Amino acid sequence: MAGGISDIYFTSLRLAKGESVAEASSAASVPSVPGASTHLARDAWTSSENAGEVLTAGLSLRLSRFERSLSRFTWPTVDAPWQNSRLVMRDSGLEDAVSARAVASGQAINPTKLLSSARTSIAASGISAGDYTFRVTQSGQGTQHETFAVSVGKSDTWGTVLGKVAQAINDSKALSVHADVALQQAPFALDAALPGTGTALTLSVNPARTAQAVSVTDTSGNLLHALGIRSAAVPNGPAEARTRMVGATRQAQTAFFHTTGFDPGAATSLATGLHTFAYATGSGATPTSYVSTARDPDAATTLSAGTYKFRVAMGQTVRDLSVAVKAGWTWGDVQNAVAGQITAQPVSTWNAAKTAVELVASPSFAIPGVTADSRAVSVPSSTEATANTRARQLTVATAPGYEGQTLTLTDTQGGILSALGLTTALRGTTVNVAVRKDDTAADVLGSVARSIPMTTGRVAGGAMTETLPSAAVPGKNLTLAGRAATLTLLNRRLGEDLVLTDGASNLLGSLGLDTKLPGQDGEIRVDGAALASENNAYALDSGRLLLETSADTGAVLPLTVTRAMDSLQQLLGDVVSSYNDVRKYLAKNNGFFTTSLSDALSRPVSRNWSGLSDLGFSTTRSGDQLWVQNDRFWQHFATDPGDAAETLVGTPSSLIPAWKSTVNAIRTAGVASFLAPEDENLGRIAPRVSEFALERKNRLIDLLG
Numbered sequence: 001m002a003g004g005i006s007d008i009y010f011t012s013l014r015l016a017k018g019e020s021v022a023e024a025s026s027a028a029s030v031p032s033v034p035g036a037s038t039h040l041a042r043d044a045w046t047s048s049e050n051a052g053e054v055l056t057a058g059l060s061l062r063l064s065r066f067e068r069s070l071s072r073f074t075w076p077t078v079d080a081p082w083q084n085s086r087l088v089m090r091d092s093g094l095e096d097a098v099s100a101r102a103v104a105s106g107q108a109i110n111p112t113k114l115l116s117s118a119r120t121s122i123a124a125s126g127i128s129a130g131d132y133t134f135r136v137t138q139s140g141q142g143t144q145h146e147t148f149a150v151s152v153g154k155s156d157t158w159g160t161v162l163g164k165v166a167q168a169i170n171d172s173k174a175l176s177v178h179a180d181v182a183l184q185q186a187p188f189a190l191d192a193a194l195p196g197t198g199t200a201l202t203l204s205v206n207p208a209r210t211a212q213a214v215s216v217t218d219t220s221g222n223l224l225h226a227l228g229i230r231s232a233a234v235p236n237g238p239a240e241a242r243t244r245m246v247g248a249t250r251q252a253q254t255a256f257f258h259t260t261g262f263d264p265g266a267a268t269s270l271a272t273g274l275h276t277f278a279y280a281t282g283s284g285a286t287p288t289s290y291v292s293t294a295r296d297p298d299a300a301t302t303l304s305a306g307t308y309k310f311r312v313a314m315g316q317t318v319r320d321l322s323v324a325v326k327a328g329w330t331w332g333d334v335q336n337a338v339a340g341q342i343t344a345q346p347v348s349t350w351n352a353a354k355t356a357v358e359l360v361a362s363p364s365f366a367i368p369g370v371t372a373d374s375r376a377v378s379v380p381s382s383t384e385a386t387a388n389t390r391a392r393q394l395t396v397a398t399a400p401g402y403e404g405q406t407l408t409l410t411d412t413q414g415g416i417l418s419a420l421g422l423t424t425a426l427r428g429t430t431v432n433v434a435v436r437k438d439d440t441a442a443d444v445l446g447s448v449a450r451s452i453p454m455t456t457g458r459v460a461g462g463a464m465t466e467t468l469p470s471a472a473v474p475g476k477n478l479t480l481a482g483r484a485a486t487l488t489l490l491n492r493r494l495g496e497d498l499v500l501t502d503g504a505s506n507l508l509g510s511l512g513l514d515t516k517l518p519g520q521d522g523e524i525r526v527d528g529a530a531l532a533s534e535n536n537a538y539a540l541d542s543g544r545l546l547l548e549t550s551a552d553t554g555a556v557l558p559l560t561v562t563r564a565m566d567s568l569q570q571l572l573g574d575v576v577s578s579y580n581d582v583r584k585y586l587a588k589n590n591g592f593f594t595t596s597l598s599d600a601l602s603r604p605v606s607r608n609w610s611g612l613s614d615l616g617f618s619t620t621r622s623g624d625q626l627w628v629q630n631d632r633f634w635q636h637f638a639t640d641p642g643d644a645a646e647t648l649v650g651t652p653s654s655l656i657p658a659w660k661s662t663v664n665a666i667r668t669a670g671v672a673s674f675l676a677p678e679d680e681n682l683g684r685i686a687p688r689v690s691e692f693a694l695e696r697k698n699r700l701i702d703l704l705g
Contacts, residue, residue, distance in 0.1 A: 280428025
């Protein structure tokens with residue numbers, strides 16, 4: 001095969017193989033816009049302006065084809081033996097939305113880390129009823145571990161137990177491991193390490209995560225052992241050569257909040273004191289809490305002596321409670337009495353004369369799943385900008401393990417809960433924002449931005465500049481640099497969101513912090529099945545094919561993994577063919593375009609000629625077109641794939657990237673800017689001739705003849 005002219009060359013000349021090269025110089029032609037060549041009807045050349053438009057239209061058409069072929073060119077994974085190399089071919093509708101690459105053999109990382117046995121979902125679990133704990137460890141650049149508790153009931157089915165384990169792991173606050181309950185309809189369909197059919201538990205990690213190692217250990221009982229947890233298979237061999245129908249239907253995004261823009265130097269309109277709100281992260285159930293207004297515990301209550309009643313509902317449990325407020329009580333006494341009713345703990349208070357201690361009776365048993373706790377807080381002084389006063393807040397909340405149940409507090413007589421400020425249900429972790437006397441908008445925005453990050457590393461607080469209208473000079477349309485606070489969820493996991501709940505003082509609403517870009521999972525469809533991702537990265541074929549999306553495709557389109565030697569020849573042939581089309585057009589219209597255009601297209605070739613020559617590239621006799629010998633190309637590709645990659649795609653100065661930059665520069669400058677000056681081309685263009693002049697010339701010829 002050595003020494004023959006390749007298929008790539010014949011394709012670039014648009015000839016049947018076997019036609020002589022000599023014929024190519026005269027017979028080869030390229031698709032053209034009507035009137036785009038120099039052989040034009042006289043009417044098309046009636047002005048230099050028309051001629052220039054026709055010339056640039058023809059060149060633009062060929063540059064567009066060249067640009068498309070360059071954008072489709074991809075470099076394969078290079079395996080040993082090189083025949084195992086893979087190349088990913090995408091439909092043109094996927095090119096701007098989905099990137100894909102095949103991973104070399106032995107380098108793929110299976111996104112599925114662990115699996116349970118597969119059994120019928122509705123079958124009895126066979127696991128003894130009781131409480132179990134286990135630890136999951138995730139490591140990479142660092143190590144994180146978390147212990148989970150699961151209760152198994154005596155009637156739990158196999159699917160129920162798997163669901164409980166999956167929910168516990170997915171509610172993790174520290175790990176990025178995702179648990180899923182999946183159905184395997186054929187042996188080894190989910191993973192090569194899983195025989196049998198039925199429902200199984202899988203633990204996986206997104207391919208873009210750095211911590212890819214996952215291990216589990218039973219710490220109390222043998223739940224994981226009973227589930228048959230085993231390691232997933234290690235992927236071997238190259239990616240499977242096949243076509244998949246792929247579509248990107250939704251892009252992942254993290255949760256982002258920002259306030260309204262404020263003049264940073266303006267005084268805040270918020271009242272001095274503590275303002276409470278709550279935040280929740282994760283995908284699981286969040287606790288409910290009610291937080292009272294901060295009160296001086298020694299200050300006399302404004303409640304009149306008498307009996308006050310309220311109701312506490314926790315899930316299906318409803319309890320009516322009452323507090324008999326006596327003369328001389330303080331706000332601390334009221335908080336303690338309400339807490340004692342909920343927790344079934346008697347409390348003591350001083351009598352009205354402050355001479356003896358009196359006990360306040362409580363119910364005989366507490367409300368399951370409800371806690372009530374009074375804690376000390378510092379409240380900004382209403383008279384001094386830097387001073388604080390001592391106060392206490394009462395918090396009524398769901399207990400650990402009861403997060404999924406609904407807690408409500410309701411006044412039924414007298415309004416004791418309203419007086420305490422226990423009227424607004426908050427979801428998640430509660431935080432306080434202190435507003436001091438003489439605070440500016442910038443002070444408050446800074447406090448809000450710091451409030452959540454001080455309690456968790458999962459949320460980042462910041463500030464952004466916003467342009468605001470200014471009324472400093474009446475009648476003038478002026479602006480000022482305003483400030484806004486931002487809150488962003490970090491390291492988002494699958495199914496996770498950041499949710500804010502406003503408190504009774506309406507802090508979030510007054511700052512406009514309810515403006516939100518909600519977090520959501522990305523989604524693609526592959527051969528009819530939906531796959532989700534927290535960061536738009538996906539792994540198929542046990543990690544041997546990696547996809548990343550940047551936009552929705554609007555349709556399901558083919559994505560094919562092929563043997564590199566089959567597809568690379570076609571892709572390179574398209575590039576060489578479209579390049580030769582451009583060069584042939586310039587040659588046929590020699591003199592109409594400046595030499596800088598031809599030089600720019602030739603420069604990437606000349607700068608990489610040493611490597612291109614090794615790959616079997618040659619030029620035609622005129623030196624303006626290329627052809628490639630297949631046997632030399634594949635021989636060099638096999639013996640030195642690194643050099644081949646360096647020549648064609650490895651750096652910005654390699655052939656393909658350099659050609660891309662060149663075409664982009666030509667597009668930016670405008671094709672018309674490369675036309676030769678008009679005075680150089682006037683002689684090439686036939687002058688305008690009127691119909692009368694043509695008729696007179698014809699008559700004179702007749703007379704003379």
